[in-house]
Amino acid sequence: xxxxxxxxxxxxxxxxxxxxxxxxxxxxxxxxxxxxxxxxxxxxxxxxxxxxxxxxxxxxxxxxxxxxxxxxxxxxxxxxxxxxxxxxxxxxxxxxxxxxxxxxxxxxxxxxxxxxxxxxxxxxxxxxxxxxxxxxxxxxxxxxxxxxxxxxxxxxxxxxxxxxxxxxxxxxxxxxxxxxxxxxxxxxxxxxxxxxxxxxxxxxxxxxxxxxxxxxxxxxxxxxxxxxxxxxxxxxxxxxxxxxxxxxxxxxxxxxxxxxxxxxxxxxxxxxxxxxxxxxxxxxxxxxxxxxxx
Amino acid sequence: xxxxxxxxxxxxxxxxxxxxxxxxxxxxxxxxxxxxxxxxxxxxxxxxxxxxxxxxxxxxxxxxxxxxxxxxxxxxxxxxxxxxxxxxxxxxxxxxxxxxxxxxxxxxxxxxxxxxxxxxxxxxxxxxxxxxxxxxxxxxxxxxxxxxxxxxxxxxxxxxxxxxxxxxxxxxxxxxxxxxxxxxxxxxxxxxxxxxxxxxxxxxxxxxxxxxxxxxxxxxxxxxxxxxxxxxxxxxxxxxxxxxxxxxxxxxxxxxxxxxxxxxxxxxxxxxxxxxxxxxxxxxxxxxxxxxxxxxxxxxxxxxxxxxxxxxxxxxxxxxxxxxxxxxxxxxxxxxxxxxxxxxxxxxxxxxxxxxxxxxxxxxxxxxxxxxxxxxxxxxxxxxxxxxxxxxxxxxxxxxxxxxxxxxxxxxxxxxxxxxxxxxxxxxxxxxxxxxxxxxxxxxxxxxxxxxxxxxxxxxxxxxxxxxxxxxxxxxxxxxxxxxxxxxxxxxxxxxxxxxxxxxxxxxxxxxxxxxxxxxxxxxxxxxxxxxxxxxxxxxxxxxxx
Numbered sequence: 001x002x003x004x005x006x007x008x009x010x011x012x013x014x015x016x017x018x019x020x021x022x023x024x025x026x027x028x029x030x031x032x033x034x035x036x037x038x039x040x041x042x043x044x045x046x047x048x049x050x051x052x053x054x055x056x057x058x059x060x061x062x063x064x065x066x067x068x069x070x071x072x073x074x075x076x077x078x079x080x081x082x083x084x085x086x087x088x089x090x091x092x093x094x095x096x097x098x099x100x101x102x103x104x105x106x107x108x109x110x111x112x113x114x115x116x117x118x119x120x121x122x123x124x125x126x127x128x129x130x131x132x133x134x135x136x137x138x139x140x141x142x143x144x145x146x147x148x149x150x151x152x153x154x155x156x157x158x159x160x161x162x163x164x165x166x167x168x169x170x171x172x173x174x175x176x177x178x179x180x181x182x183x184x185x186x187x188x189x190x191x192x193x194x195x196x197x198x199x200x201x202x203x204x205x206x207x208x209x210x211x212x213x214x215x216x217x218x219x220x221x222x223x224x225x226x227x228x229x230x231x232x233x234x235x236x237x238x239x240x241x242x243x244x245x246x247x248x249x250x251x252x253x254x255x256x257x258x259x260x261x262x263x264x265x266x267x268x269x270x271x272x273x274x275x276x277x278x279x280x281x282x283x284x285x286x287x288x289x290x291x292x293x294x
Numbered sequence: 295x296x297x298x299x300x301x302x303x304x305x306x307x308x309x310x311x312x313x314x315x316x317x318x319x320x321x322x323x324x325x326x327x328x329x330x331x332x333x334x335x336x337x338x339x340x341x342x343x344x345x346x347x348x349x350x351x352x353x354x355x356x357x358x359x360x361x362x363x364x365x366x367x368x369x370x371x372x373x374x375x376x377x378x379x380x381x382x383x384x385x386x387x388x389x390x391x392x393x394x395x396x397x398x399x400x401x402x403x404x405x406x407x408x409x410x411x412x413x414x415x416x417x418x419x420x421x422x423x424x425x426x427x428x429x430x431x432x433x434x435x436x437x438x439x440x441x442x443x444x445x446x447x448x449x450x451x452x453x454x455x456x457x458x459x460x461x462x463x464x465x466x467x468x469x470x471x472x473x474x475x476x477x478x479x480x481x482x483x484x485x486x487x488x489x490x491x492x493x494x495x496x497x498x499x500x501x502x503x504x505x506x507x508x509x510x511x512x513x514x515x516x517x518x519x520x521x522x523x524x525x526x527x528x529x530x531x532x533x534x535x536x537x538x539x540x541x542x543x544x545x546x547x548x549x550x551x552x553x554x555x556x557x558x559x560x561x562x563x564x565x566x567x568x569x570x571x572x573x574x575x576x577x578x579x580x581x582x583x584x585x586x587x588x589x590x591x592x593x594x595x596x597x598x599x600x601x602x603x604x605x606x607x608x609x610x611x612x613x614x615x616x617x618x619x620x621x622x623x624x625x626x627x628x629x630x631x632x633x634x635x636x637x638x639x640x641x642x643x644x645x646x647x648x649x650x651x652x653x654x655x656x657x658x659x660x661x662x663x664x665x666x667x668x669x670x671x672x673x674x675x676x677x678x679x680x681x682x683x684x685x686x687x688x689x690x691x692x693x694x695x696x697x698x699x700x701x702x703x704x705x706x707x708x709x710x711x712x713x714x715x716x717x718x719x720x721x722x723x724x725x726x727x728x729x730x731x732x733x734x735x736x737x738x739x740x741x742x743x744x745x746x747x748x749x750x751x752x753x754x755x756x757x758x759x760x761x762x763x764x765x766x767x768x769x770x771x772x773x774x775x776x777x778x779x780x781x782x783x784x785x786x787x788x789x790x791x792x793x794x795x796x797x798x799x800x801x802x803x804x805x806x807x808x809x810x811x812x813x814x815x816x817x818x819x820x821x822x823x824x825x826x827x828x829x830x831x832x833x834x835x836x837x838x839x840x
Binding site for chain 2: 128141144241
């Protein structure tokens with residue numbers, strides 16, 4: 001190291017780096033700093049022994065403490081499940097009609113239900129529960145219910161689902177395809193009549209012609225005045241809400257080749273407490289109905 | 295040839311194998327001597343006041359009524375609340391804390407531009423606690439010379455006894471320091487009992503443990519190393535000081551050439567010095583006092599400056615530096631060297647202030663014996679007789695360095711934020727209301743064709759008892775308001791809590807609000823007990839163009 005450069009002012013060696021005549025001194029590091037550095041190495045070795053560290057082909061070394069983030073989550077989940085156990089038991093036991101009177105339990109159910117909803121329901125019904133009209137996923141925020149809007153009705157729907165083969169108790173709606181049964185003119189006429197039921201723009205003459213066809217073909221499910229029938233899941237045709245669109249084209253398309261909503265049964269997958277919780281949440285979204293006796 | 299040299303920390307003190315300098319250096323121990331004087335007294339006063347504030351504050355009580363803590367200063371982390379005497383800061387009012395932090399930052403700028411590193415020298419916790427630890431050390435182990443002897447002594451019974459006593463005393467201070475900290479976060483008397491009976495939460499013990507360790511190590515062993523190697527402030531301050539900033543410095547034009555010359559005054563030398571303008575060059579034009587003008591002479595007869603090279607300034611320095619070498623990053627401007635030098639100047643009958651608070655631009659235009667490498671910031675030097683300009687020179691008074699445009703601007707900015715915070719404190723609403731329109735979806739069509747919007751209203755009750763709040767609506771058209779679960783439009787908010795209330799607003803199909811894309815809406819909230827009202831404006835979303 002013959003080419004060492006010494007700074008004349010301080011007597012300290014320079015690194016040889018030079019920026020516009022300013023040279024960098026190679027001042028010795030404080031020794032405690034080095035000890036601190038060695039300390040971190042020792043810490044690292046201990047850490048590697050105690051905790052998961054080296055990546056292997058399948059997984060990683062587990063460390064002698066056996067700690068893992070998944071284990072933490074499992075423990076936390078277990079802890080929460082344990083602390084919620086009492087509430088869940090009460091929720092399963094409570095009379096659904098009286099749930100709202102029990103404020104604490106109701107709040108618990110709604111909050112738990114919100115989380116269940118986001119996990120299992122939002123894929124179709126949307127995170128805000130507004131549904132997707134283009135796909136026929138119903139809006140759960142309004143006051144129109146295909147199968148009933150009391151909490152008991154909602155619990156049944158969630159538990160057994162709709163039009164699925166997995167649950168014999170599933171709700172089942174059926175509408176025939178009228179393409180071929182009715183002529184094109186007849187389908188257009190019925191559509192005009194249907195639109196007249198909710199005061200939408202229509203051809204009065206065609207609607208009058210369609211009226212008889214409606215009574216013959218549709219009224220058995222949708223009712224003479226188009227109010228629908230919740231027992232068979234027939235939608236109300238006289239209100240402002242259209243599951244699959246209220247335009248002339250949309251209604252005609254539904255007449256020719258109806259699409260039917262399908263929902264899986266959640267009773268076994270979620271368990272009674274979660275079914276009730278998510279139902280309480282949906283019931284509280286703004287359209288929940290009270291039993292008629294109230 | 296590749297020259298690899300492995301250096302281990304334990305090899306530092308042995309002679310290097312080659313002529314390469316060591317990569318690592320051990321800390322040079324520092325044994326500051328006791329000193330008395332103005333600045334030492336000031337530092338003791340600040341130490342007592344700051345430590346007093348730190349230790350006593352959590353124990354001050356403040357009655358806030360039922361359900362609220364009666365501790366004057368309390369950071370309630372679990373309740374997300376900060377109590378400061380009559381002020382109560384909620385999380386959404388954190389801008390008060392941000393404002394205080396900005397004021398602290400600006401205050402640091404202000405003090406640095408006016409007085410240099412006065413924070414480092416007097417108020418920094420590292421300085422205050424190191425000072426306290428040094429005092430304990432001096433009390434147990436003796437003053438500088440005794441401590442140097444003890445340091446060099448072998449580890450016999452006496453050394454062990456002194457060291458263990460000192461460490462025990464430090465540890466006691468450290469525990470008290472860490473212990474006082476946690477009292478800011480919980481009711482102090484309750485926590486103290488819990489701590490003693492081992493019922494306090496683990497985090498309290500852990501915090502005390504960590505702060506005890508840091509206080510013990512940083513105050514007892516790291517000391518000036520913290521300032522030199524760990525703290526960014528010494529690096530930042532260079533950008534904040536200017537030549538007009540007051541800082542601790544050495545009047546080299548007065549002190550040099552230094553030397554242990556004859557202290558005996560010689561009238562002839564004095565007369566000669568006055569005649570040659572020497573005294574004026576050294577002390578400034580204002581100095582006419584014959585006493586001040588008396589020169590010192592070395593044995594060879596040459597005239598010496600006032601510095602007798604006694605090293606008192608070095609011996610008292612807690613940073614282990616020689617202030618006579620000029621501005622240094624290590625200097626925390628604790629001013630103890632001023633006290634030490636003043637003491638010496640008094641003994642030899644010279645005016646005080648050879649080392650003093652001065653600004654770097656406060657130097658005579660040309661000074662005797664000035665050379666570039668002693669005065670890095672000095673003006674051009676020559677050994678010629680002092681010029682007339684030097685004889686007319688007078689140092690600027692201290693206040694001229696403090697009241698400068700720069701410091702005045704800082705002061706106004708600082709005070710402006712302070713006034714703003716106080717005003718904000720007085721005009722902040724008693725009712726806290728936030729309205730969050732639900733945007734997923736923006737509106738819902740109901741079966742009769744009416745349009746419904748949902749809003750999440752958050753109401754804070756800052757009082758110590760439950761309060762009913764009435765929620766009302768004001769809009770141009772007719773809109774219906776409904777509160778989920780509250781048919782009478784009144785919400786009871788529990789004491790000291792925030793309540794979330796879902797509100798539905800509905801427009802009938804024939805109303806303008808239903809067909810318009812957006813219309814304005816105002817929520818009014820009234821505290822039914824105090825009658826206070828607050829409002830917030832928001833938007834109602836309609837069908838719009840379809």
